[in-house]
Amino acid sequence: MTATAPARELWSSPVDGPAVAVVGGGQLARMMQQAAMALGVPLRLLAEGPDTSAAQVVPDALVGSPADLDALRAVAAGCAVVTFDHEHVPAAHLEALRTDGVVCRPGPEALLHAQDKLVMRRGLGGLGVACPAWRLVDTPAAVERSAPDLGGFPLVLKSTRGGYDGKGVWVIDSASGAGPAFAAAAGSGAQVLAEAYVDFARELAVCVARSPSGQTAVYPVVESVQRDGVCREVVAPAPGLDPELALAAQQVALTIAGGLDVTGILAVELFETSAGAVLVNELAMRPHNTGHWSIDGAVTSQFENHLRAVLDLPLGSPRARAPWTVMVNVLGGVEELYAGYPHVLARDPALRVHLYGKSVRPGRKVGHVTAYGDDLDQVRARAWHAAAWFNGTEEDNA
Ligand SMILES: Nc1ncnc2c1ncn2[C@@H]1O[C@H](COP(=O)(O)OP(=O)(O)OP(=O)(O)O)[C@@H](O)[C@H]1O
Ligand SMILES: [Mg+2]
Secondary structure (H helix, E strand, O other): OOOOOOOOOHHHOOOOOOOEEEEOOOHHHHHHHHHHHHHOOOEEEEEOOOOOOOOOOOOOEEEOOOOOHHHHHHHHOOOOEEEEOOOOOOHHHHHHHHHHOOOEOOOHHHHHHHHEHHHHHHHHHHOOOOOOOEEEEOOHHHHHHHHHHHOOOOEEEEEOEOOEOOEOEEEEOOHHHHHHHHHHHHHOOOOEEEEEOOOOOEEEEEEEEEOOOOOEEEOOOEEEEEEOOEEEEEEEOOOOOOHHHHHHHHHHHHHHHHHOOOOEEEEEEEEEOOOOOEEEEEEEOOOOHHHOHHHHHEOOOHHHHHHHHHOOOOOOOOOEOOOEEEEEEEEOOOOOHHHHHHHHHHHOOOOEEEEOOOOOOOOOEEEEEEEEEOOHHHHHHHHHHHHHHHHOOOOOOO
């Protein structure tokens, strides 16, 4: 009987069976497994297919959809806690699991803020956290009417649900460009937000781990560079960031984590404005691309702290190991990804490489590389050179 099997007391016998159920079999779950192995914490996975990135490395993997309540019940059965590789579990299913007595971390109320951008904007407003000005709009005419309140065009339209990697975000110069946003939202049962276009100086991000007991570990503020809606590079810490603004950004993350009762990793994407303020762009409640640098660059990785947090164990130090750490994503380019190995590994024995076991498609995130050291320019050049080789591009982008 899976639905009502009681959650196991984890620490009585952690090797008897799965301790943490992870919904989703992508690269985040795969990297969670690395941390779980070191901690000696068995994972069980609900993967979308038998060969997904994480299913390749988690022996106890069930195949099923995150939208299938029976599959969720099966993966949760006997585990101490359920956590997530993505946000695509319907809220009603999370409620049903809770009724069964399953512990989900983060819980359904918190997670809703990472699933729905309208709920997020309202929640952040309630916490007094600064965000870009926004309006809920239902027609191009409503976009036109809201424009003066949002600083005029260009404006940013966002689907309230289902977006990732810039899909679900449209920058428009007039209300006549609003059609695709409404069409996409209607197709997925979502609504549309209009946001002020922030002419940001750069994008920042902060990860914080928070446990149910309320312990928090906040990582250094990083700079993230997106191209075509996809994260390309993360620099830890954000170069030249005013220490007071760094503290303010970390404080924002702590306020949100506590205010929304987030458990596990919360990632907060921020805009640094040219006026020297930070505005929250969006939230993720799971390990995040802007925290991948921490695997090699921090004392405790975001993946390990996510597991510690959802198990309500004491958190590890989020401190950086080196003055500078740079992570660059490896995007699908050349078909034969591993052909890059001899050159990349020989050229830079200090480089850290993470490939996700995913098939290569142009532009798809298939891995990342991390370099760290004392000289930012050198560290960046090393990371970009390696990523360029894997991507099959000649050019270093540093
Ligand atoms: N209000 C805004 N003003 C200017 N640029 C914006 C604004 N909102 C979003 N962007 C740009 O679009 C990118 C994607 O937006 P957002 O993070 O909301 O979407 P997403 O597709 O959900 O992203 P993710 O891949 O992080 O889930 C941001 O990283 C930023 O570069
Ligand atoms: Mg984003």
